Every structure is written in C-alpha cells, then in structure tokens.
Amino acid sequence: MPVRRAPRSPALWFILPAILVLAGVDLGPMLYSMQASLTHWMLTDPGSENDPAGLSNYTAVLTSGEFWAAVRVTVTYAVLSVAGALCLGLVFALLLNLEFYGRPFFRSIMMIPMVVTPVVVGIFWKLLYEQENGVFNWLLQAVGLPKVAWLSTTMALPSVIIMDVWHATPFFMLVLLAGLHSIDGGQLDAARVDGAGRIQVFRYVTFPHLLPYMLIAASFRMIAAMSDFDKIWMLTAGGPGNSTTMITLYTFQTGFSAFDIGRVAAIAWIAYEIVANARANLQAQRITAGFGFMVNTAGFDV
Secondary structure, X not given: OOOOOOOOOOHHHHHHHHHHXXXXXXXXXXXXXXXXXXXXXXXXXXXXXXXXXOOHHHHHHHOOHHHHHHHXXXXXXXXXXXXXXXXXXXXXXXXXXOOOOOHHHHHHHXXXXXXXXXXXXXXXXHHHHOOOOOHHHHHHHHOOOOOOOOXXXXXXXXXXXXXXXXXXXXXXXXXXXXXXXXXXXXXXXXXXXXXXXXXXXXXXXXXXXXXXXXXXXXXXXXXHHHOOOHHHHHHOOOOOOOOOOOHHHHHHHHHHHOOEHHHHHHHHHHHHHHHHHHHHHXXXXXXXHHHHHHHHHOOOOO
C-alpha cells in the first residue's frame, strides 16, 4: 500500500524571500570580511587586497597590547554599566509599581533618557562634565567642594560608565516593571497571609520571578554595551590616551587612521567571538534561571 506523504506547507515559500535577503545582507558581508582578514589589504596600497596574509593579521591583533587594553576597557565598561543600570532599574521599577499620585507622569519622565539618541547623549553629558563651566562642577562649587576633572585619565572611564547607566536604566526599569505586573497576585497574598514581611516577599517571591527578566535584559544590554561607539566617541573620542578606547573605537581608529583593512577585519571577527561567547554564557544562565523559577513555582526546591 503506497505511503501518503503529508502535503508540504507553503510557509517556506513565504519566508524564503526574507531568508535570501538576510543571507545577502548579513552573510555576504561577513564572508567578504573573513576573506579580507586573510589579506594585507591597505587602502594606501592599491592591489594589496589580493596579497594573501594567512593568519598574520589575527596573530598581530592577539599579540597587540593596544587590543587587549581595548578589551579590558570594553569588559569593564560593559559589566559595570550593565550592573549599575540593572540595580537602578530594579529600584525604580519597584518604586513605580507602588500606588501613588502622579505615577503615570513619573513613569513617562523616567523613559526620556532611553529615547534620546546616543549622539545627543554624548554631547549632553560632555556639557555636564565640562571642567570650567559644566553643570556638575558648578554644583560642586555651589556646596563648597572643588572642581573635578571628569574627563581626565583617571576619571574618564567612570564618567563614561555613569553616562551609560543614565541612558540604559529606563530600559531595565521597563522590562522589570513588566515583570512585576506579571506576578500572580495570589502568590503575594498567600505570602502575606503566611506572615511574610516586605523583605521576605521580595526575596522569596518577587526576586525569583524577576530573575529571568533581569537576565534577558542584561544579555541584550551587554551585547549593546560592548558595541557602543557613538556616544563614547562624542564624549571622549577614546581618550585621554586610550583610557576609554573600546574595541569599537579601536577598530575605527585602526581602519581610518592606519587604513589597515585586513587588520580591521581580523579585529572585527575576534570581537564577534568575544561578544558571541558573552551572549552564550548569559543565555545559559537565563535558561538555568528560568528552569529554576519553574521548578520553584511547582513547589520543589532547586
């Protein structure tokens, strides 16, 4: 008896154009950059794009002290800015989840930093940090404190981190506020009936529920922070020296100062691997946290 085949779904034909476009827009340039990273392509040397280099560009990058300094700055910036924005976002989400007069107005005000473009953020904070006539130093002098060189060698990176925390906090607040609205009210009522105080309710009910949301938001923001360029360029341009030179700025400077396209492509691929590994680790933690939350809500201990 002949076996009847299930009819093929036409869904593939509907998504095929999008797949082809994405393959052309994303995969094509990626393969081209991979090929460029294996050459001695210099914009100042016509014909050098056909000069094979093997893995010498990767070796030069991985043995460069400037590259590892940029990696250190990138990781420090991403980890501290994401941690700071996450903590502040959690605090503001808890506050704005309370019932009080004017709550919609304050929620709207808190969203303003997130909708400002990064270039404007960089210019705005550069005016705030200006040493002679900046707002921050004016406030310090108003209370009798000395001026601070916010964009000096020792203070530039913390100043950049503070700027990014201000810019990213509304994103975490919005995600965690959505998580707070999804908590089952019955769980909160049951915890209060059992005699749990506010701290215990937060520790054993609210925080475990918000943990998957926190990890999802942190994974997205970590990737974005490691790719930040425009606002840092507008604020410090990677200086003073290399104190705020991230991988993105180091790549830009290598490409448009030394015009070494082969090395730029190698830097980009190495940076891609770093970001991909960071994303994979965060995603694994997110899956673990989500599984633990489901088991806890089922009444088991993890």
